[in-house]
Amino acid sequence: MFQSTVATDIAAGIVGELAFEGPLNGTPGVLNSGDAANNVVGRAFCYVSASTAPVGVHAKTVQAGGAGLVFCGILANPKVYPNRGTEAGGTLAANLALANGEIGEFVQHTPGIFVEFAVAANVGDQVSYADATGVLVPVAPGAAPAASHTIIPGAVVVREPTAAPGGVGLAIVALNGPLPVTA
Numbered sequence: 001m002f003q004s005t006v007a008t009d010i011a012a013g014i015v016g017e018l019a020f021e022g023p024l025n026g027t028p029g030v031l032n033s034g035d036a037a038n039n040v041v042g043r044a045f046c047y048v049s050a051s052t053a054p055v056g057v058h059a060k061t062v063q064a065g066g067a068g069l070v071f072c073g074i075l076a077n078p079k080v081y082p083n084r085g086t087e088a089g090g091t092l093a094a095n096l097a098l099a100n101g102e103i104g105e106f107v108q109h110t111p112g113i114f115v116e117f118a119v120a121a122n123v124g125d126q127v128s129y130a131d132a133t134g135v136l137v138p139v140a141p142g143a144a145p146a147a148s149h150t151i152i153p154g155a156v157v158v159r160e161p162t163a164a165p166g167g168v169g170l171a172i173v174a175l176n177g178p179l180p181v182t183a
Helices: none
Strands: 025-031 044-052 058-064 071-076 103-117 126-130 136-139 149-159 169-175
Touching: 025 044, 025 071, 071 149, 071 169, 103 136, 103 149, 136 149
Parallel strands: 025 058
Antiparallel strands: 025 103, 044 058, 044 071, 071 103, 103 169, 126 136, 126 149, 149 169
């Protein structure tokens, strides 16, 4: 059989993966969200307290979102975590969620990371997160975030605006703010 169609768009990337080479700062963290369903790659996480992670790795306890807490980073690198998806149709379904107690990799500073927005975003938008879930939400430059949301200092949409129908899709966000102080 011969190819009968050609895609007009190139696939962009995967949520939580780095989009560009460049300066990078990240840190490990032990997941401990009030609802483990919020431990999703590509969401914002904040420090809760210090802890000692398994295998002697020093890490901090983090949770998805967090009002008034110190920003830890965006949960990144989806391909390094065990796949705990369910079997569907004889294959293991992929997922981007992790369980509490697992160690995650959190990007704090990068020229670009793929994230997903559920609403339209434009290049230059600030990035906020829902305090309860860590879900990322774009905010127009200079505007205040919605109630119960916190702006990530220095986070800005730099490529791939999500102007598709419904606005849902991938965007590239740069994290250029001051490096977080570990709690």
